[in-house]
Amino acid sequence: MSILNVKVADVEQVTDMVKHFTLVQENGQPLPRFSGGSHVVVSMNINGRIHRNPYSLMGSPENTDSYHISVRRQENSRGGSVFMHDGVEVGSTLQITYPVNLFSLSKLGKKHILVAGGIGITPFMSQIADLNRLGDDYEMHYAFRSAEHGAFVEQLQQMCGDRLHLHIESEGQRINFHNLLSNQPLGTHIYVCGPEPMVNALLLTAKDLGWPKTHVHSEQFLAPPIGDSFRVQLVKSNMEIEVPGDMSMLEAMEEAGLEPDFLCRGGACGRCEVEVLECDGALMHNDHYLSDAEKASGNKIMPCVSRARCQKLLLNI
């Protein structure tokens, strides 16, 4: 996978929990172009172990001088966001992948409704730049817990004007998805990024109101959940590895020297899918990619976020 070597040109504390990083290429060259909704995967060397986290690009796609990412500090997780907050400063160097877009705007859309919860605002920042450039009709709905958690509100007000609708939970403002999704004109597309209960509630409401799946777009990057350690036999590679509790299977394979395919590392894209040849216990599917039927059949697993609780697990890799 192609890697870009970047340097941190600026760090801004946006809210208590959110930091915004400006990245430029170490060699001074412009960065590759991207489309609104794209993300990059940032590699971090934390105490000798490589962590890779996906972050949405939030700058304008027209700006190739620098990339912009924002990171919310997650205390009870595996340390990637804490490392970004405490260990990365102006001048730090990082490795990132080329941008990939799993959350692109539909070119067929007549109207676009963007719905963000908390840090889920980030992919919309670049999408809004695209929508403004194209002159498309859109509404931006941004929900957050309280005024001090409303990252980028001023910037959004400048970008969106009266297309911006803020929903501040501490002031009793919640998005009524049923009202939002009712009576929208044909050709409307809806995009949601935020906490899982919010995304699920919106998807369910859209389904109940007869919206076709082709018009409903969501993105959720999951952090690989922490679990119990387990052992995996990798049949094609002819090796057996231990997956520690705080490491994903994908990371454990990479530690062992393998280079499995991946794109999002958050259970969304399906690129790292591996065939399960044998499992004497339970697969714990944590991804959004496999259908319920595929999860139940137990023939495939997404090693970026899913785990297993078993004595014996054979993967065809």
Next chain:
Amino acid sequence: MQRGYWIRSKPLYDSLVWQTPAVAHLVVAGGEGGIAVLKLFQQMYPKEPIQVLYADLPTAKKNYSDILQQIVLEELDICDSEESLLANLEQRLKDCTMGTHFYVAGSEAFMWQVLQKTRAAGVQDVDVQKELCGTLARPVYCVHCKTITRDVHHNVFPCSNCGRHLFVRDHFSRRLGAYMGVMVDAEEPGNIPQIEEVYP
């Protein structure tokens, strides 16, 4: 027509089935597509509002206006031509909202005319239920003079505009709503294969 051969661009058609959940249903049929509407109304009714647009077409072997007027107690518009149906549809689409489900039945040429209207309103072709009725006749696009000839029944036919003998391929353009027709005797003028009725 070739047998046992699959090509990505060639559309597949199904039987109309009410789609739920929904906020409304809009059914559009022409000519022999009327029978698909009758089959639809034999299924359990959805509770949401239903509109039916039907066009009597002179090319159809059978027309269903009378029986539809008895069966469809909901909002039913009978149009006397495809053109008036399409104009009517265009108006109705302006009032439709997300959550409306669309159903279309008739000949291939008719359905893709309807789909051009729904697409222009922002509805994706895959989200419209489609049932092919009455005939396998194909609309064919002449790649030489850019004319579409409707209701082609034969493997090779003379283009309605330029007169070239065109071979009907399975490649289908959703944008044009037609199959590709290419000159069959371009390399050896006059060498035209046996003409057969393959799309009755």
